[in-house]
Amino acid sequence: MTDTNPVAESVCSTNHSDHVPDRPLGSPLGDSAPCTCALLLGSGELGKEIAIELMRLGARVIAADSYAGAPAQQVAHEARVLDMANADELNALIADVKPDIIIPEVEAIATAELSRAAADGVQVVPSCQIAQICMDRERLRRLAAETLELPTTPYRFAGTEEELESGAAEVGFPCVVKPVMSSSGHGQSVMRGPDDVAHAWQVAQTEGRTAKEHAVSRVVVEAFAPLDYELTVLTVASSSGIVACAPIGQRQEDGDYRESWQGSPIPDDVRIKADDYAVRMVRGLVDLAREHGETGWGVYGVELFVLVDGSVLFNEVSPRPHDTGMVTMISQNLSEFALHARAVLGVPVSARSVALRDPSKVAASHAIVVAGKGEVSFGSVAKALAEPDTDLRIFAKPGVDGHRRMAVALAVADTEADARAKAGRVADALDVTVF
Structure with missing residues (x-):
């Protein structure tokens, strides 16, 4: 289903109108x-998935990664291979491509070059400011807890x-220690x-993002909380305001996603708080982006x-x-990828969309997840x-060396248990061979 009303029905929308960049999408022959x-x-x-959705709306997509044959490179108009954390290589790529929009999908990027691109009029998604804040746990936590007054551990x-x-x-x-940049x-x-302090400090210094730079990494130490479960609320900032998707439950192993589900009943008070906190967080980030002349448009998890x-x-x-949010490819009117593409292209995203x-x-x-080499x-x-x-969805990654997520199974059923079991059966029925 797609929106039929060009005027977005935005819940919790911002109280202003945005300028939509006047850039043509697909052009007919001869134009x-x-x-x-x-x-x-x-x-x-x-x-x-983002590339496919952008291309459906007529955009030209250039897919860059650190290796050849990455999934998006297989469908994009053009592919580039480089070290995106290398400022010189990234700057040369941007100068050569001359993009209208830069969409980071990973964190290991030379963000200073993104700032230079934004200063030259390139739309960075969702913004340079937001990318830098979300990479830094200290800036993000202080914004959330001390400025926006959201409850945290x-x-x-x-x-x-x-x-x-x-x-x-x-x-x-007990408590958990994390490098602020990881x-x-x-x-x-x-x-x-x-007795664990010395070891925790050493782990943070040797395994965090700054380890290669031989720089001291600041850390955050957080109290353990009596956790019942985790939720992800996909929240979309677009030219029509901010909307939130239904909460997504999840199961992780060693910090990596293994299952997710959407549509399962949760207590009303939890759902209301989750929606409120997500929208407040994203509105706070978008406001910071706009202070620097950027849109802040896109999907946030x-x-x-x-x-x-x-x-x-x-x-x-x-x-x-x-x-x-890969579950949204089967659960929502528009997947998180279609929502992201629409938002960054200036298309209004309504409550009906999510x-x-x-x-x-x-x-x-x-x-x-496939193991082997x-x-x-x-x-x-x-x-x-x-x-x-x-x-x-089979991702068609070039290969595996150790453990790697190579596909995702999707299913719909009457209950959470049945849906998870059905998706598991899809995965188990596949004949996976490593050669």
Whole structure:
């Protein structure tokens, strides 16, 4: 389903009108007007879906990554290979491509070059300011807790081992330590008592993002909370305001997504808080972007903790489509990727756009992680998709060396348990070969 009303029905929308860039999309033969050029920085499975949605709306897509044959590169108009964290290489790419829009899909990017591009009139998604804030746990947590007054776990920041010991004593043991510049659990550890401080500090310094630069990494130490479950609220900022999708439940292993589900009933008070906190967080980021002349448009994955007493806490936010949001390819009127493409191109995104296709059902996704070394093939696809209301995305990554997410199974059923089980059966029915 797509929107029929050109005027967005935005819930919790911002109280102003945005200027929509006057850039032509697809141009017919003989029309000299160039179409919008979008540069993807990171071309994994999420980038592939974004590229497809952008191309459906007539944009020209150039997909960049650190290796050849990345999923988005297989469908884009043009592919580039480079070290995106290398300022010279990234600057040369931007100068050569001359994009209208730059869409980061990964965090390991030379953000200073993005700032220079934005100063030259390139639309960075969602903005340079937001990208920098969301990469830095200290800036993000201070914005969320101290400026926007969102509830979080108790925390302290430390720049030395002694400050870490003091901060841990204040928040209490056990507690978790994370480098302020890291992702996917890198450099993270748990401290059960004072004897663990030295080890936790060393892990943060050697495994965080600044380790290669031989720089001291500041860390955040957070109190453990009696966690019941986690939610992701996909939140979309567009030219018509801010809307939030239905909360997504998830299961992780070692910090990586394995399953997600959307449409499962949750208590009304939890749902209301989750929606409110997500919209407040995104509005705060968008306001900062606009202070610097940027739009802030795009999809955000707002991560929340729900405690055993029903309290909801803000955790983190990803300024791009979220792994857990792959379930939206079967659950919503528009997937998170279609929403992202529309938002960054200046198309209004309404409440109807983010609605569930069938509110009486539950949808689930199941990540298919392959172990081994070599190329990967998938057989028995027909058997895997024999059940109704199922789907599959095979990412076509060049290969695996260790463990790698290579596909995702999707399913819809009457209950969360049934949907998760059905998606699992799709995954199990595949004949996966590493050769």
